[in-house]
Amino acid sequence: MKYKQVQVISGKGDASDRFVQTLRSIAVDGRNRLYAVGDSELKIFDPDGRVQRRWPTSKPGYAVAVAADGSVYVGQAGQVEIFDGEGRLADRWSDAERLGRVTAIGFLGSSVLIGDANDRAIRRYETGGKFLNNIGKNNRMQGFLIPNGVLDFSVDADGIIHAANPGKHRVERYTPEDHLLGHIGRFDGLDPSGFSGCCNPTNVTVVGRNRIYVTEKAEPRAKVYDFQGKLLSVIATVVFDPNCKNMDIAVDTRGRVYVADTVRLEILAFEEDAQP
Amino acid sequence: MSEEITRRDALGKVVRGTVLLGFAGGAGYLVKKANGQIVWQVDAAKCVNSRLGEVGAQVCTLCTSECVVSQSAVRAVNNFSKCGRCYICPAYYNIKSAVDEKGLPSEKLCPRDAIERKPIGLIDPEDPANNFYEYIIDEEKCDGCGICVKGCKEPLGLGSIVLKVRYNLCVDCNRCAIASACPKDAIAQEQVKEALEIEGAAKPVT
Numbered sequence: 300m301k302y303k304q305v306q307v308i309s310g311k312g313d314a315s316d317r318f319v320q321t322l323r324s325i326a327v328d329g330r331n332r333l334y335a336v337g338d339s340e341l342k343i344f345d346p347d348g349r350v351q352r353r354w355p356t357s358k359p360g361y362a363v364a365v366a367a368d369g370s371v372y373v374g375q376a377g378q379v380e381i382f383d384g385e386g387r388l389a390d391r392w393s394d395a396e397r398l399g400r401v402t403a404i405g406f407l408g409s410s411v412l413i414g415d416a417n418d419r420a421i422r423r424y425e426t427g428g429k430f431l432n433n434i435g436k437n438n439r440m441q442g443f444l445i446p447n448g449v450l451d452f453s454v455d456a457d458g459i460i461h462a463a464n465p466g467k468h469r470v471e472r473y474t475p476e477d478h479l480l481g482h483i484g485r486f487d488g489l490d491p492s493g494f495s496g497c498c499n500p501t502n503v504t505v506v507g508r509n510r511i512y513v514t515e516k517a518e519p520r521a522k523v524y525d526f527q528g529k530l531l532s533v534i535a536t537v538v539f540d541p542n543c544k545n546m547d548i549a550v551d552t553r554g555r556v557y558v559a560d561t562v563r564l565e566i567l568a569f570e571e572d573a574q575p
Numbered sequence: 576m577s578e579e580i581t582r583r584d585a586l587g588k589v590v591r592g593t594v595l596l597g598f599a600g601g602a603g604y605l606v607k608k609a610n611g612q613i614v615w616q617v618d619a620a621k622c623v624n625s626r627l628g629e630v631g632a633q634v635c636t637l638c639t640s641e642c643v644v645s646q647s648a649v650r651a652v653n654n655f656s657k658c659g660r661c662y663i664c665p666a667y668y669n670i671k672s673a674v675d676e677k678g679l680p681s682e683k684l685c686p687r688d689a690i691e692r693k694p695i696g697l698i699d700p701e702d703p704a705n706n707f708y709e710y711i712i713d714e715e716k717c718d719g720c721g722i723c724v725k726g727c728k729e730p731l732g733l734g735s736i737v738l739k740v741r742y743n744l745c746v747d748c749n750r751c752a753i754a755s756a757c758p759k760d761a762i763a764q765e766q767v768k769e770a771l772e773i774e775g776a777a778k779p780v781t
Contacts, residue, residue, distance in 0.1 A: 439705045446659030446733055466661055467704040486663050486678055488670040496670060496731055497661040517630075517731035541630040544730035 300523070300532040302556065306568035308348040309335065316342065316350035321359065322564040324374075324402075327551040328365040335559070335566060336360030336373055341382070346551070348568070354386035361449075362414070364404035372411070374401025379413060390428070397422050397430060402449045407458050407475055414450035414462075419443045421452055421462060423475060434477045435462055446498045447516065449545040453505040461505045463513065465498035470511055470524075483511065483528030491522070492530035506550045514558060516544035521558045521569070534558075534569050613764045615751045617649065619737035621761035624721040625728055638719040638738055641756040648744035649719030649753070651689075651712050657735035660695065660707035666726035666736050667692050667710055677703070684726050689716035714741070 310317050322337035332351065333344040341363060342353040362374030369384040379401055381390040392398065399417025406412070410431065413422045419442025421434035436442050443450055444466020452462035459480065460473045469482040484500070487493020494500055500513035500522075511524045512534075520536035539546065540562035547559045556569040619625045623635045638649040663670065663679065667690050672682035683690070691711045699705035712723075719738055727736040740762070754762040 439699055440707075444662070444704075446661055466659070468663070469704075486680075487674050488680060489673065493674070497659065497663055497665050542628060542730055 301572040301574075302532060302534040302569040303572040304535065304538055304567055305555070305570045306348055308333065308344055308557075308566040308568065309342070309564060311564040315353060316344070318564040320564075322559050322561055322566070323360060323545075324362045324547045325549045325557055325559050325566060326363045326365055327549045327557065328369070329367075329552065331551040331553060331555075333549070333551075333557060333566065334363045334365055334371065336363040337564065341371065341373055341386075344566075352386060354382070356380055357391075361400060361402045361416075362404050364406065366406050366411075372404045374398075374404050374413065376400050379404065392424070392428050394430075403451045405452060405454045405460070407454050407460070410475060412452065412454065412460065412475075414452055416445060416448055416450040419445055419450060421450070421460065421473075432475075432477055434460060434473050434475070435464075435471070435479075437477060438479075444498070447501045447545055449501055451502040451547070453503050455505045456508050461503055461511060463500050463503045465494075465501050468494040468499060470500065470503055470513065483524060483526070491520075491533050501545050502547050504548050504550055506554075510550075512548050512550055512556060514546040514548050516546070517541075519543040519546060519560075521546070521548060521556065523556075535567065538567060612766055614742055614767055615740050615745060615747065615754065615762055616765045616769075617738045617740060618761050618763065619734075621759045622721075622724070622738055623759050623761070624724040625734060625737050626759070626761075627729055627734075629728075630730075632725075634720070634722050634725045635758075636720045636722075637756045637758075638721060638753050638762075641753045642719075643748065643752050644744055644746060647719045648740055648746070649738050650714050650717045650741050650744075651719060651721070651723050651736050652739045653710055653712055654735045654737070655709075657733050658710065659733045659735070660709060661732075662704045662706065662708060664692070664708065664710055664727075665731050666690065666723035670726075685717075685723055686720070687716045687718060689713045689718075690723060710736075712736075 318337040324336050326334045331346040335342050339356050339359050343351045345351045356373050358375040360373045364372045371382045373380045377395050378393040383389050399415045401413055402416040403414030409426050411424045420436035423431040443464050452460055454460055462471050464471050468486040469484040471482040472480040485493050488495045496517050499515040502514045504512045509526050514521050519539040521534040523531045539560050542562050549557045558567050623629050623632050639647045642648055668680035669682040669684045670680050672680045675681040693709045695707040724736050
C-alpha cells in the first residue's frame with residue numbers, strides 16, 4: 300500500500316485560510332469537511348480545501364472534534380467550548396482540575412472523552428457534562444507517558460479507545476471503563492515498523508475496525524497499521540518540516556489522510572496511490 | 576636638540592598613558608573578576624548543538640577541541656526540571672543502533688560513557704517501560720563534546736541537556752579559545768547571575 304500527496308491546505312500567514320502562529324489539531328466530519336484549530340480560531344474547510352467558515356475561540360485551541368449532531372468541541376487550557384455548526388457558543392465546560400490542557404476529544408455513545416495532557420489521563424464525561432471516570436490513570440505511572448506534552452486518542456467502531464502512549468512506544472487499547480486490553484507497537488530506531496526516538500507515536504486516529512493511523516516526531520512521519528500492529532504503509536515522511544512534532548492526523552470517509560505540519564502550519568492531504 | 580626632547584617627552588607620555596590605561600583597564604577587569612561579576616559561558620540558544628531549528632546540523636565538538644584546559648572546562652549539564660526521564664533517552668542511547676533482546680538500543684551514545692541511567696523507584700519486573708529514569712552526567716568523564724546535547728535537542732528530546740562552562744575548571748582567559756572558534760558566537764562573557772541560569776536551550780530561533 301502506497302500513498303501520494305494530493306493537496307496542501309492552509310499555511311502560515313494572515314489570510315482567512317491561514318494560521319499566524321500555531322496549528323494544533325484537525326478533525327473531519329461525516330461530510331468530509333475539515334476542521335482545524337490554531338491560534339485562537341477554528342476554521343472549516345470544504346472537501347476541496349477552501350475555507351468555508353471560521354470563528355474565534357476564547358483561548359488558543361489544542362483539540363477539535365465534531366460530534367454526530369454537528370456540534371464542534373474545542374479543547375483549550377482548563378476548558379472545552381462547544382459550538383453549534385454555525386459557530387454559536389452552545390456550552391462551556393470549565394474544570395481546572397480535570398481539564399488542565401485538553402489535547403484530544405472523542406465521542407463514545409452518550410459519553411464524551413477528553414484527553415487532559417496536564418494530568419496525563421483521559422476523562423470520560425456524560426454528554427451533559429457530568430464526570431464519569433478516568434481512563435489510563437490507574438497504573439504505576441499514574442497516567443500516560445507524554446514527554447511531548449500531548450495526549451491523543453481515538454475511538455474505534457466497537458467503542459474501544461486507542462490511546463498513544465509515546466513514552467512506551469505503544470498505542471494502547473482501553474475499554475470505556477478503563478480496562479487495558481493490550482497494545483501495539485515497540486521501540487525501533489531502524490525498522491520503520493517500530494516507533495523511534497524517545498517518545499512516539501505522538502498522535503493517533505483509528506478508522507473502522509482495522510486501521511490505526513499515527514504520526515511520529517524526529518523524524519516526522521505518518522504511518523498506518525492494522526489492529527494486530529502490522530505496518531501497512533509509511534504514508535509520508537520527508538514532506539514535513541523536520542522540526543515538526545505533535546502532528547495531528549485525521550482520515551475522512553474517502554480514506555484521504557490529513558496531517559498537520561505544526562511548523563509550516565499546513566495541512567497535507569494524502570490518498571492511496573492506485574499505481575503499483 | 577630641544578625638538579628631540581620634546582618628541583621623547585611626547586612619546587614617553589603616550590607610553591605612560593597607554594600603560595596606565597592598560598593598568599586601569601586590567602585593574603577594572605580584575606576587580607570585576609574578583610567580585611565574580613563576569614565569566615565565560617555558553618548561550619544554549621545560540622549553540623548549534625542545542626539551538627532549535629538546526630535539525631540536520633552535525634554535532635559541533637569545538638568546546639572540547641579548542642579549550643586550553645585539558646579535557647575542556649565545558650560540561651554537559653542536565654536540567655532535571657525539564658528532563659522527561661524517558662525510558663529510551665536519545666541522549667543516553669544511540670537510538671539508531673540495533674535493538675537488543677530487551678527491546679532497547681544496543682549502543683550508548685556518549686563516547687566516554689559519562690551518563691548514568693538510574694530507574695526512579697523499583698523497576699516493574701513485567702514491564703520496565705513502566706518507570707521513569709534519571710540520567711546523571713559524570714563530570715569527571717564528560718569532556719563537553721556536545722553529542723548528548725544534540726541527542727536531547729528538541730524535537731527529538733526536550734532540550735534539557737545543555738553545555739555549560741564550569742567555573743572551577745575555566746582558567747578565564749582574556750580571550751577564550753572556544754569563543755574565538757565558535758561559529759555561532761555562542762560563548763561570551765556574562766554576568767554571573769545570567770550565566771548561572773540554565774534556561775535558553777528552548778528559545779525559538781528568530
